[in-house]
Amino acid sequence: MAVVASTSRPSIASLEAPRLAHYLAVGLIAGAIIALQISVMRVFAVGSWSHFGSLVVSLAMLGFSLSSVVIFAGKDWFDKHWQGAATSALLLIGPLAVGSNLIAQTVPFNAIFLVSDPEQKWRLLANFLLYLLPFLAGAFFLGIVFLKSRTAFGRVYFADLTGSGLAGLVVLVSMYLFAPETIIVVPLLLWAAGSLLWFSAFSAWKSVVAGAAVAALSIAGYLILPGLLGIPDIAVSQYKGVAYARNFPDGKRIYRSVSPFGDLQVYASSYMHFAPGLSDNAAFGMPEVPANTYVGMYRDGDGPEGIMRNLAPAEQVYFRYLPMHYPYVIKARPKTFVVQFGGGISTQAALDAGSTSVTVAESNPMTLRAFRDPILKDVTGDILAEPRLKVIDYDGRLFLANTTERYDVIDLSLADSVGLSNPGGFAISEKYAYTHEAMLSYMHALADGGVLSVTLWNKEEPPKSVLKLYSTIAEAARTFDSQGAANDIFAVSSYLSTTTVLFKRGGFTEAEIKTLRDYTRSMSWEEVYYPGMAYDGSTAQKILDDYRASIFGSGEDATLTQPAADATAPANPDCDPTAPADPTLDTCAGAGGDAGPQVLPATALERMAWHALLTGGWERLASDYVFDAHALSNDQPYFAAYVKVADLPRTLDRLDLFQDDWGYLLIWATLGIACITAASLVLLPVLFGWRIVFSRSRGKLGTILYFACLGLGYIMVEVGLISRFTVALANPTVSASVLISSMLVFSGLGSLFAERIFDRARTLLPVVLLAICVLLLAYGFTLSLVLDWIGAYPYAVRLLLCFLLVSPPAFLMGMPMATAMTWLARLGKEHLFVWAWGINGCFSVIGSAAVPIVATSFGLSAVLQWAAIAYLVAIPAFFAVLLPSKAPAVRLVTA
Amino acid sequence: MKRRDFLALSAGAAAFSILPGAVRAALPVPYDRNAEVPVNDKKAFIEWMVANRGEDPKFLAERFDRFQIMVYNKDVLDDRNKRAFLSTPREEFVLPQNLGRAYDHAFLDIGYGVTISGPHLVGRMTTVIDVQFGEAVLEIGTGSGYQSAYLANLTDKVHTIEIINPLAQRTRRTYDALIDRGYSVFGSVTSRNADGYYGWESVGPFDKIIVTCGIDHIPPSLLQQLKPNGVMVIPVGPPGAQHVLKVIKQQLADGTFNIVRSDIYNGKVVPFVPFTKMEGDQIVGTHNS
Secondary structure, eight states, X not given: OOOOTTOSSOOSOOSSSOOHHHHHHHHHHHHHHHHHHHHHHHHHHHHSOHHHHHHHHHHHTHHHHHHHHHHHHTHHHHHHSHHHHHHHHHHHHHHHHHHHHHHHTTSOOOGGGTTTOHHHHHHHHHHHHHHHHHHHHHHHHHHHHHHHTGGGHHHHHHHHHHHHHHHHHHHHHHTTTSOTTTTTHHHHHHHHHHHHHHHHHTTOHHHHHHHHHHHHHHHHHHHHHHHHHTXXXXXXOTTSHHHHHHHXXXXXXXXXXXXXXXXXXXXXXXTOOXXXXXXXXXHHHSSOOOSSOEEEEEETTEEEEEEEOOOOGGGGGGGGGSGGGHHHHHOSSOEEEESOOTTSHHHHHXXXXXXSEEEEEOOOHHHHHHHHSHHHHHHHTOGGGOTXXXXXXSOHHHHHHHOOOOEEEEEEESTTOOSSOOTTOOOOOOOGGGSHHHHHHHHHTEEEEEEEEEEEEEXXXXXXXXXXXXXXXXXXXXXXXTTTHHHHEEEEEOTTEEEEEEEETTOOOHHHHHHHHHHHHHTTOEEEEOTTOOOOOTTHHHHHHHHHHHHHSOSOSHHHHSXXXXXXXXXXXXXXXXXXXXXXXXXXHTOSGGGOSOOOHHHHHHHHHHHHHHHSOHHHHHHHSSSOOOOOOSSSOOSSOOSOGGGHHHHGGGGGGGGGGHHHHHHHHHHHHHHHHHHHHHHHHHHHHHHHHTTTOOOHHHHHHHHHHHHHHHHHHHHHHHHHHHHHHOOHHHHHHHHHHHHHHHHHHHHHHHGGGGGGXXXXXXXXXXXXXXXXXXXXXXXXXXXXXXXXXXXXXXXXXXXXXXXXHHHHHTHHXXXXXXXXXXXXXXXXXXXXXXXXXXXXXXXXXXXXXXXXXXXXXXXXXXXXXXXXXXXXXXXXXXXXXXXTTHHHHHO | OOXXXXXXXXXXXXXXXXXXXXXXXXXXXXOOTXXXXXXXXXXXXXXXXXHHHOOOHHHHHHHHHHHHHHHHTTSOOSHHHHHHHHHSOGGGGSOGGGGGGTTSSSOEEOSTTOEEOOHHHXXXXXHHHXXXXXXXXXXXXXXXXXXXXXXXXXXXXXXXXXXXXXXXXXXXXXXXXXXXXXXXXXXXXXXXXXXXXXXXXXXXXXXXXXXXXXXXXXXXXXXXTEEEEEEEEEEEXXXXXXXXXXXXXXXXXXXXXXXXXXXXXXXXOOXXXXXXXXXXXXEEEETTX
């Protein structure tokens, strides 16, 4: 094979002089693949649970690595038959996408049975293999095109990236037009346009006709086949919230809007009952629970979140029994701020409590639009038109961080959460409203004597989220008021219901503490902290040890082997908790003597936590406790991922116990699978004959390292920034689309620009890599502030600013790949060329799985720092790429 | 297992397997709720059940194995509860495709987005409310019907409400078919398709209430329909790792009520061990290891 090193003129076989139509076609096909990726994730989000979608899709991207191994192994064949192979792969993308999606709906898997039902594993595998197929076809097409146009790599790569990037925006906008059950039309249309253009560019008119026929059949099949075959468009799990609403005899959908912010549906039924955290005493203090009070709002089938109708004056006593009423017990006629509107219950409670004005924020424009819809106006009595109400259409946290207004009450109640347990587990999602920084913003926005009230679900045993919340608020309180924090907090909880923490700027007075305690007693809630509360720490260590043993113990300790004589048995000798009779139950309930019912371990733990947080000893407690209890910060804004990393191996034989952290555990599984695949990819060429294939390729290890670093670095920046930009864009889908689009488009431009430095790459590319490294480090340190600032602008401006903010590193990050690939081609290292493509793809999957793990363990800035290091390591590795392919290396081969 | 037992069981199983599935024979002996079902010996249990209830020895063996683990885990404590568990044919309440896993530790799908809870959880919840004969029990969320069937072996006043109409009808048919076959005990179960949120005022108040569906608060009507010092249990949390909330309606000296929330272990942190498994008669390791 002819090899000319260090030449700027291509002389090896290539895709004959790519023309504009070729580039456009490549862009469209690459765009179709990204669009398919996003669409499949939407299908999973609506049908089952979104993080399984991410798992399936990110693993499907391994198709790129797989295809490159095959092309690598059969390079000569592909060189010869490239046109037929490319045509077949191209024509298969659409039918495979349609067919796979259709069949996948007949083998839905159910996350909640993943551990207990052996069949579910196979269903998950079937879903993965099915969705792999269209990606594999796309990867083959692009792989072959890159192989054949290797000397024009920079331009084809530009087309690939820009096409992918723009398709991200196209899908985003399309989500306004297409519901999840028809969204795959978008990638199909892009694919159809790309295919026709591709065949036209070669004047292959027969193929154009064939392509048009296949495309028309695919799209028609996608839209019609489910109906004909009786297969659902999307098999919605019977365990999704919305499935229950559909099962209610009188369940009726009264509203639906589809948008990038999700598939929002509202169902009405007399069977909907919400009263988040309602005091048990409501049963005796309230004449009657208001009936037919709610409709249920579902986002992507998850929920419901209750939307409340206007209550008649006689019914309004109801609010007194909800935990969001707390701040109004000591604040009359306050000026109130509600951080998240959601279903409107907190807002109603604030209005009902006599607030002179209520400012309420809602960052999801679709929620506000729904409330302005005539049907929902009827239901809610048009709450948004209430004269005392002022609506802020972006994040309340950002508004408060940037405003000079001061409020008497700031309420953050049960934001982003529904009351029922989520059987799919929690995805690793950022909860920026609950971070240290957010709490500080709320505290700063309080008027003198103002009260911040935060309510969270307390449905975990052992407690998880509530401890993270407590440590966040305590940390913020100590930052805000280093001397008086212990006087500023009042906290209560209700076992397996909710917890509420009040922070008062300037501290609570004796009288206020008394009022709050009386109210707490009247509601049968438990006090967990108030200034001056007596504390007995004698059982602290025992409780911590017991909690650890309850999760990671052998199950044979304490209770099971020596139940009756157990040291933890209540002090009351008549109470044997393992004995059956009814009187015993009552005896036990009253155990603990005259002091009333004994303190439950969870409540005792919460008291311990507050004591340690405000008087010292928290670090020790947190390290002894079975689950992670560290404060949330903008850098680590996660309630999920509560299993400590060191405990991960111990979860394997008891996965059932961690169902609510499966989002996190799945990421580890993804990482494991990606690592195994990457390792095999590196090893495969050895099996295929390393010495023969690479005999003329020097710098193999350096080249692998280089492309691994680029794969890791690029995806870590992309995925890491998606999480970060959610701060300003308030929605993960929008953030993902904007980030993917801007990153890819600017990187595409970067790869196009890289042509200008090809000849001076040896000196210039290391500078570029260093610049990327420095930029990423700088972004890591400053992004939080910048995004907070951006977050306060109107949405369109925010989109534009975010788009531009990404451009400098993205532009530079487009250059290293194009430069190195072009040099591999120029140096005649064709096998390495194909292989490098695969390595890059594989490490992208590793990187995307690593991001949440790095973010939860070390923080989001660490993600950017790790990416920066990857680019730094790529500098020396780059010189290995430049080693000429012939010469002394021969000795190695013959040795 | 001894060879003789094996032969006896195999013969029993073979005899059973030739019966057509749809038409099951009536019980050989009239059903007696208070019968002395053997609880200490597997073979005696199986023989007794085959003779008196005509049930499949395969399921009986699985039931007894599960029972032993439940006893070990203290999910069932007293003899009445033990007999009630052993008398309830769980296999009649699972979907055909799950028959092979009827006595697994895990919860199983029964359609409509509803599960039949694992035997350990059912045993524990039933033990906690400690039903005495004659007490009125209300169940919110009939589901498969297994929990009510279990309760029917403890008292003659079981009321159960299911919100999903087709499921309520299906379970009613299951009961009726079992009653036709001679399980007269299930005649104690009154079932109804309605919104359990409002309880069942016309037949209340109740000594004990079991809620088996998710809700973000305890429905006030249920607390109202609970008798003074009555007990209610509600499982909270993800399936498989559910924690049971116990609620007691305490009547104070002045006649007013105080609602006490507690866990079923009265303030003890207990290990979550829903998945121990047996080898022979020994309890070894866990299902996932």
